[in-house]
Amino acid sequence: ILHELRRGELADLGDAPHSPYYGTHDATPLFLILLDEYDLWTREDELIRAIEPAARAAVRWIEEEGDLDGDGFLEYARRAPGGLDNQCWKDSRNSILFSDGTLAEPPIATCELQGYAYDALRRTARLARERWHDPAFADRLERRAGQLRDAFDAAFWSSERGHYALALDGEKRQVDSLTSNIGHLLWSGILSPERAAATVARLTSRELWSGWGIRTMAAGESAYNPLEYHNGTIWPHD
Numbered sequence: 001i002l003h004e005l006r007r008g009e010l011a012d013l014g015d016a017p018h019s020p021y022y023g024t025h026d027a028t029p030l031f032l033i034l035l036d037e038y039d040l041w042t043r044e045d046e047l048i049r050a051i052e053p054a055a056r057a058a059v060r061w062i063e064e065e066g067d068l069d070g071d072g073f074l075e076y077a078r079r080a081p082g083g084l085d086n087q088c089w090k091d092s093r094n095s096i097l098f099s100d101g102t103l104a105e106p107p108i109a110t111c112e113l114q115g116y117a118y119d120a121l122r123r124t125a126r127l128a129r130e131r132w133h134d135p136a137f138a139d140r141l142e143r144r145a146g147q148l149r150d151a152f153d154a155a156f157w158s159s160e161r162g163h164y165a166l167a168l169d170g171e172k173r174q175v176d177s178l179t180s181n182i183g184h185l186l187w188s189g190i191l192s193p194e195r196a197a198a199t200v201a202r203l204t205s206r207e208l209w210s211g212w213g214i215r216t217m218a219a220g221e222s223a224y225n226p227l228e229y230h231n232g233t234i235w236p237h238d
Contacts, residue, residue: 002021035124062121068107073148075108076108077170088108104167106169125145177217183203217231219232
């Protein structure tokens with residue numbers, strides 16, 4: 001699923017890569033999440049049947065192309081010249097940083113991408129079971145989601161810091177800075193009640209909660225800047 005589509009002179013001349021541009025790792029699982037949510041609200045049979053092939057292709061992308069090294073996690077790395085270095089929602093060049101301010105090197109697996117994938121697998125399993133009448137496919141997706149949940153908790157939880165890591169870098173090291181990305185895990189369903197409570201506590205701590213919104217990066221991190229695009233400012237969708 002595409003990241004962005006732009007029209008106009010820069011796109012026509014090739015000076016902007018968004019005509020369209022596919023360098024995103026979250027749009028595909030979010031497409032599946034939206035499809036299920038749309039079905040829950042509308043029960044529009046014709047559309048759900050028509051989009052089934054695209055939905056199955058999106059699942060295949062999550063399990064194959066989106067997992068660059070076959071470890072079960074979604075990770076990204078820039079391929080296109082002029083493309084985005086970071087292909088999560090925080091898509092600025094310096095948005096994935098260790099707590100000491102060091103830039104993470106790709107391939108990068110951010111925490112919220114794994115939550116989106118888990119949610120997408122579970123929701124598509126419901127569609128497969130209830131709408132496409134394919135219980136075998138549904139069972140397989142539910143098993144895959146359970147495996148992802150367990151692997152995610154083992155790889156991303158930092159006992160030392162008491163919160164989920166922002167990401168894993170190309171060497172599978174925890175990118176340990178405290179950021180708003182962990183909040184996206186709450187609505188994904190991937191967290192246990194205990195981990196969810198700990199995540200809420202960190203989101204509402206003085207480091208992240210400003211009084212009028214959640215900072216994109218905690219105030220105690222080395223790279224924190226209240227005016228930095230993805231490293232301190234407050235985004236309404238967070």
